[in-house]
Amino acid sequence: MFKTVKALAKGLGTTLRALTEPRDTIAYPEKRREYAPRFRGKHMLARDEDGHELCVGCGLCEAVCPANAIRVVAAEAEPGKNISWTDRYSVDYEVDLIRCIFCGMCEEACPTNAVRLTPFNELAAYSRLDMIADKEELLHPPVRK
């Protein structure tokens, strides 16, 4: 009998003690963790001050990608209607976020500093297709709350 009560008290004591201890978990999504300033999350494609895309579709990110997650198709802009800062631009720019290992080598290879990894890391989706980020999506990066 005494033995049982002692064991119970010990167990409850542990529980009660833990209640007062600082927590290791956070109340996601109401609260969010602070990340390192260079955290590598979802990609984005940047523009320059004039609103022109920086990406010229050179495909170096595609070449360097160890996971084969990037597909770039370049094209020539119509005269006088440049989409990027030069006449070459990317018509298609797709990142397969399931394949991506977020190594950041695309960012490193990019000669125009167009592709950047944002801190955004909430990548869940209901279908695999939704996990392929197209150019439109990458040009409008989501902001992390």
Place this chain on the structure above:
Amino acid sequence: MIRLTIDGQTVTVPEGTMIVDAAEKLGIEVPIYCYHQALGPLGACRMCLVQVEKMPKLVTGCTTPVAEGMVVHTKGPAVEKGRRGILEFLLINHPLDCPVCDKGGECHLQDYTFRYGPPAGRFAEAKLERLKDAPVSELILIDQERCVLCQRCVRFLGEYVGEPQLMLKGRGVETVVAPVDDRPVDSRFSGNIIDLCPVGALTSAAYRFKARPWNQERHPSVCPHCPVGCPVTVTAREEHVVRVEGRPIPEHDWGWLCDRGRFGYDFAVAPSRLLSARVAGRVVPEVAAVRHLANLVRTVREQHGAAAIGVVVGGQHSAEDAFYLRHFAESVLGEGVRLAVSQTVKGYLPLALNGTYDDIGVADAVVLLGSDPYRAAPVLYLKLRERWRRDPQLVRWGVGVRPLSRPTLPLRELRVGPQEMAATVAWGLFSQRPDDEGLRLLTESLEGWQPRDPEGARALAATLLDSQHLVLLWDGKEPWMEAVLGVLTRLRGEKGTRVLPTFGPPNLRGFEWAGIPARWGALEDLLQATVRGEVRLLWVLGADLLREIPDYALAAQALERVEHAVFEGLFPPEGSERFELWLPGAGWSEEPGTWANLEGRLRSVAEAVPPPGEARPVKSLLTALARALRQPWTPPEWNPYLGAEGGLLPREGEPTAPARLPRPEPTAGDLYVWGEPEVFVGGYPSENLRPRRPSLLGEIHPVDAAAWGIGEDGGELGIERFGRRWTVTVRPSAAAAPGMLILPLGAAEAPVNQIGEGPASVIPRVEVERR
């Protein structure tokens, strides 16, 4: 032979070899821009600096011939410093636009800078700005900022092709490569300067921004557009062919291409491409089409036997396709199925007489028998010109109804009348060897006839008989020429006599190797049997009968008469309404296979892209058809290279025995209609090459042009032949002979096979205008 030491290794090379070539033999890489073996040394770029012992300064390896006992160093501090300096100079004005440059990733300037260049340049000044992405023609763009002035393009067009259309303009730092007189670079070999350019200065407009070296696949293949069968590399990206480049084969081929082969790959995506099966013009599922064909086969076979089925193969089919077809015809369709190859001329050359391109390299006499290789087989023309440049003593003859000579390859001309070539050659040979029985038999019917130029014919015969190594190019127009060539070969005995046939569907030899009868006679028999009603089901694979074959009337009659006509191929054929069933076929680069060129040399064509739409390869079509017929058939294993030593088909077959030549008839009429192959007109549609297609197709002599009221800019000419009237666009041209109207084969606007070769009367201009 000379012995020298390069980087401590000893090598023995022939006298006159340049240091870079000797180094290459040892596998030592010396960086070069301007030097190309076909173009010879120049020493413009200074990239190939090497150190030679006992020479005070670095020397250029591409202009220094080897010498006995020479000791060369291609490495070491002095050489490295030299290269670093040269690259720093080359990069002074070179823009940093590699990310947008089509050459990026396969650029020699990038590679060498990475390997040998300085870590950074010391020039702080602004780079010079020059013309960027400017078209030098519809097909090629120039970027003068990127140019390193190696002059490969200038020299290739100016010296190698002999059509100087690019030049160096300006002096010193202002030197640029520019078109001569600001005229577009429209040489038919212009595309090669893209391959030659070591940097991104000359790029292809069609390939612009299409792919990068790392996201494309390159497949070794063969060009499908003419019988020359140049080796090419097909570049594909994401299931589309985006580029075709030349593929050099050491010791055999420089990898030159004509623009037809380089830019004409876009036929595969032409809007007129057949992408789904049709029965009586209605789109049906592929399965239903195959079932329909099986029903046709079954009905015809039950009622009339297998001999009532005729199969004609042509177009972009491989030797394997033809082999499957023959095997299928024999084992599934039944005994007696008639097979034939579609033809563009009536002539045939037995493989025993067939030469190779290597023969050109040793020839001391070249005779063009009606062939104009510049138009019909452009790269063959380059090979002839290269031979002449190497050996100016080369004896060159052009025998034809019109001048075949060009400033870039002058020939001694022998003018013959239409259908008089065999007679003229035989007459000349007989005058030299009157005691020969074969020649007597050939010329029996020519009693009292004289060629237009008897002196010339005798001189030609002397060349034909006396030259040591003779190469003939034959256009295949007069089938009886075969017997003359046979007699000539016999008369020449041990001396080399080689003929290159510049005609036929590009893979004619491949079809022949697969066992399909390749003579015109086989096709003629088949079509005549169809006209007689013996063939009830005519299955045409790949061939465009009404556009290709010389006897239009026969083909038209056959298609009119036949009960069921079935077509398989890439594009709806001429007279497509006569075919009740159309099956979309896979073409070049869409299935692996083997092609044989006019040398009779086998080369493999790679599968670079999947067939579009419902198009499928012959093998798969036949398998499905066998299943629909409920007859078992497995595609047989066949290796076309077995029995072909070194890829060359065995030189077999006897030329036809000498028989009386038809006596040339004097021609009446205003103009004689004459068809000749021209790679930019006939063949598959190409959007890229639209600007290169001549807008005025026909050619007439300037004197005739003046007589018929055609101005210098050309115009329309009305002609009448066999009671039918035609309007063709013509231009005055010195390439036409008086009294001749030269038309390119295969043009829909001026179907020369339909008009019919022969004398035609001109409808006076006033009447044409009133009509």
